[in-house]
Amino acid sequence: MDLTAPTMASATKTRAVYVLTTGGTMEKVYSERTGSVANLDSKIGRYLDLLRLPDCQLNVVPVMNKDSLEMTEQDRILILGMVRAILRENASIVITHGTDTMVETGLYLQRALPQLETPIVLTGAMTPLGFEKSDGLQNLTESLLAVQLLRPGIYVVMHNRVYPVHRVRKDHALGRFIWTDAESQ
Amino acid sequence: MDLTAPTMASATKTRAVYVLTTGGTMEKVYSERTGSVANLDSKIGRYLDLLRLPDCQLNVVPVMNKDSLEMTEQDRILILGMVRAILRENASIVITHGTDTMVETGLYLQRALPQLETPIVLTGAMTPLGFEKSDGLQNLTESLLAVQLLRPGIYVVMHNRVYPVHRVRKDHALGRFIWTDAESQ
Amino acid sequence: MDLTAPTMASATKTRAVYVLTTGGTMEKVYSERTGSVANLDSKIGRYLDLLRLPDCQLNVVPVMNKDSLEMTEQDRILILGMVRAILRENASIVITHGTDTMVETGLYLQRALPQLETPIVLTGAMTPLGFEKSDGLQNLTESLLAVQLLRPGIYVVMHNRVYPVHRVRKDHALGRFIWTDAESQ
Amino acid sequence: MDLTAPTMASATKTRAVYVLTTGGTMEKVYSERTGSVANLDSKIGRYLDLLRLPDCQLNVVPVMNKDSLEMTEQDRILILGMVRAILRENASIVITHGTDTMVETGLYLQRALPQLETPIVLTGAMTPLGFEKSDGLQNLTESLLAVQLLRPGIYVVMHNRVYPVHRVRKDHALGRFIWTDAESQ
Numbered sequence: 122m123d124l125t126a127p128t129m130a131s132a133t134k135t136r137a138v139y140v141l142t143t144g145g146t147m148e149k150v151y152s153e154r155t156g157s158v159a160n161l162d163s164k165i166g167r168y169l170d171l172l173r174l175p176d177c178q179l180n181v182v183p184v185m186n187k188d189s190l191e192m193t194e195q196d197r198i199l200i201l202g203m204v205r206a207i208l209r210e211n212a213s214i215v216i217t218h219g220t221d222t223m224v225e226t227g228l229y230l231q232r233a234l235p236q237l238e239t240p241i242v243l244t245g246a247m248t249p250l251g252f253e254k255s256d257g258l259q260n261l262t263e264s265l266l267a268v269q270l271l272r273p274g275i276y277v278v279m280h281n282r283v284y285p286v287h288r289v290r291k292d293h294a295l296g297r298f299i300w301t302d303a304e305s306q
Numbered sequence: 307m308d309l310t311a312p313t314m315a316s317a318t319k320t321r322a323v324y325v326l327t328t329g330g331t332m333e334k335v336y337s338e339r340t341g342s343v344a345n346l347d348s349k350i351g352r353y354l355d356l357l358r359l360p361d362c363q364l365n366v367v368p369v370m371n372k373d374s375l376e377m378t379e380q381d382r383i384l385i386l387g388m389v390r391a392i393l394r395e396n397a398s399i400v401i402t403h404g405t406d407t408m409v410e411t412g413l414y415l416q417r418a419l420p421q422l423e424t425p426i427v428l429t430g431a432m433t434p435l436g437f438e439k440s441d442g443l444q445n446l447t448e449s450l451l452a453v454q455l456l457r458p459g460i461y462v463v464m465h466n467r468v469y470p471v472h473r474v475r476k477d478h479a480l481g482r483f484i485w486t487d488a489e490s491q
Numbered sequence: 492m493d494l495t496a497p498t499m500a501s502a503t504k505t506r507a508v509y510v511l512t513t514g515g516t517m518e519k520v521y522s523e524r525t526g527s528v529a530n531l532d533s534k535i536g537r538y539l540d541l542l543r544l545p546d547c548q549l550n551v552v553p554v555m556n557k558d559s560l561e562m563t564e565q566d567r568i569l570i571l572g573m574v575r576a577i578l579r580e581n582a583s584i585v586i587t588h589g590t591d592t593m594v595e596t597g598l599y600l601q602r603a604l605p606q607l608e609t610p611i612v613l614t615g616a617m618t619p620l621g622f623e624k625s626d627g628l629q630n631l632t633e634s635l636l637a638v639q640l641l642r643p644g645i646y647v648v649m650h651n652r653v654y655p656v657h658r659v660r661k662d663h664a665l666g667r668f669i670w671t672d673a674e675s676q
Numbered sequence: 677m678d679l680t681a682p683t684m685a686s687a688t689k690t691r692a693v694y695v696l697t698t699g700g701t702m703e704k705v706y707s708e709r710t711g712s713v714a715n716l717d718s719k720i721g722r723y724l725d726l727l728r729l730p731d732c733q734l735n736v737v738p739v740m741n742k743d744s745l746e747m748t749e750q751d752r753i754l755i756l757g758m759v760r761a762i763l764r765e766n767a768s769i770v771i772t773h774g775t776d777t778m779v780e781t782g783l784y785l786q787r788a789l790p791q792l793e794t795p796i797v798l799t800g801a802m803t804p805l806g807f808e809k810s811d812g813l814q815n816l817t818e819s820l821l822a823v824q825l826l827r828p829g830i831y832v833v834m835h836n837r838v839y840p841v842h843r844v845r846k847d848h849a850l851g852r853f854i855w856t857d858a859e860s861q
Binding site for chain 4: 541542543544545546547624626629632633635636637639640641648650651652653667
């Protein structure tokens with residue numbers, strides 16, 4: 122019997138999973154001093170603690186903490202470097218990222234990693250973790266599951282949907298991701 | 307490009323998903339009158355409302371509300387009947403179920419449905435939805451994603467893990483599901 | 492036996508309580524469209540529903556929804572008018588208000604209502620209702636209790652403290668209210 | 677200008693507050709092993725951490741952790757001993773207690789402490805802290821405020837109401853406390 126993706130072959134063993142955090146809405150906090158939200162401290166660890174992840178060796182790596190509109194080429198090079206290092210360990214990778222340039226970073230990784238042998242999942246949130254009506258924990262939960270099931274490639278996982286990164290774009294009016302029409306990479 | 311399972315072929319369309327609820331710990335409520343927890347009313351709908359499920363035509367069907375230790379052969383026949391009816395619609399199916407006999411029900415469905423063409427996911431909880439430290443919403447979130455990605459078959463999805471139903475058993479001492487050794491179907 | 496304030500004399504009857512909402516941090520919501528927090532809709536009702544208030548005829552009156560730094564003389568006249576109308580009903584009054592000018596509004600009401608025969612409580616929040624670490628529901632809960640126990644006068648109730656309005660000021664560095672030294676009214 | 681109770685005279689100083697915990701519904705936890713709720717560990721500290729209590733020297737003293745129906749004369753003697761010790765420190769006292777015999781314990785303390793010079797507040801919950809729709813944190817919040825405002829005496833504070841202990845009884849049908857008719861002590 123086989124499951125959906127080669128990664129499931131070793132499903133019964135303890136898995137190493139890396140969560141690279143880069144900021145974005147998911148990690149914004151409300152500052153009482155300024156009365157506004159901003160990317161101040163990495164807070165994903167506190168929320169991952171709410172999940173039950175047995176047999177999972179979870180590594181949270183705060184790479185940066187930025188609004189993704191302010192992300193630079195240098196930042197993407199840094200993310201790529203981290204990803205390359207982790208790929209050598211044969212671990213799963215989830216990257217949390219601001220939604221505005223999530224697809225841009227995903228396509229950048231896809232171009233740089235043509236021979237990818239594991240799936241990489243990008244995720245984020247429309248409302249910060251811990252705020253009423255937040256979608257952050259849902260998206261983290263989904264991403265940590267999807268990264269075990271998907272074939273090699275780069276994906277956006279949000280709101281109960283899995284999008285190959287070259288098939289998705291953020292619809293600002295709808296406030297969510299939607300499929301693009303393009304079938305070709 | 308293809309994704310992990312045939313069901314993803316139509317991933318860009320609106321999907322019908324059925325959540326059949328049968329009770330179990332996930333749906334237990336605290337009764338102020340008795341000072342104990344019991345299966346009184348279906349409450350999954352309230353928690354599913356916390357999730358963002360765009361393009362998803364969600365149907366919650368309360369089939370019964372029982373502690374799974376009290377589930378009878380008649381109950382399993384009823385569940386099977388509901389499943390058969392939904393399979394005709396080509397919709398995804400998630401079944402919420404008490405953990406004590408979840409595998410038993412899953413194996414029963416597997417025997418009765420040898421030609422299954424879609425995945426069916428069974429899930430539940432160790433602590434009721436809405437109680438501190440509950441795993442209920444995590445398991446629902448994971449199941450609603452997994453049912454889109456998995457190949458045809460019957461699965462238990464809990465705690466960030468996907469188990470084919472014939473490969474899993476509940477470990478009462480650990481308070482969670484673990485792999486069985488049997489490799490054969 | 493007597494209790495602390497004359498208002499307790501009728502404690503066994505159903506009480507009318509008015510919550511006048513004027514906005515401030517307590518009612519700010521996170522806007523996914525702008526990625527910032529703002530006073531858009533009155534949301535206190537949703538949170539008051541989480542409290543058990545038997546024998547309490549609760550009336551939530553959204554007067555305005557403003558950051559208190561933008562509150563004008565006209566706004567204070569409007570609040571005073573509402574207060575005068577309610578005082579005729581002999582009901583309790585809680586006013587939710589931004590913290591930056593809460594004391595200013597309180598002193599304004601104190602000057603305008605020298606013969607006050609009931610207590611009026613002003614409250615607010617440092618972090619919006621429903622955001623992680625919010626103090627909003629705590630302050631609402633405290634205010635709804637305090638307004639039953641206090642003697643006539645105008646008070647700020649926040650963070651487990653009761654301050655007569657002429658004895659308190661917001662300390663912006665500490666991010667909370669503190670006692671002033673002045674003992675005189 | 678004076679406030680409602682003599683205790684407010686020193687309101688500007690840091691106050692010592694003792695929370696004596698004795699168990700009851702407020703502290704029940706859901707046990708995954710047994711599938712039922714029980715008094716296993718004191719958990720009030722975790723919830724008090726959610727409140728902002730500046731200038732408050734809070735001492736949580738777990739005295740016992742019992743369903744109040746199982747509370748014995750020996751248990752009440754123990755509580756009384758703790759109360760006497762704290763009264764020497766001139767600190768405020770809140771006692772968390774199961775609702776079924778809360779009034780009985782309160783009347784016992786009232787008989788034993790005829791010369792009481794501070795208020796003592798008894799509180800509890802109908803649904804455990806941290807369970808959906810719990811009234812636990814509301815009642816704790818109210819009690820910590822009331823104990824600063826009330827005149828010497830023994831009170832039950834629950835659900836936005838303050839009852840002198842000889843004026844209240846639990847109504848099991850309504851699932852809450854109600855006034856008794858007796859006016860005399």
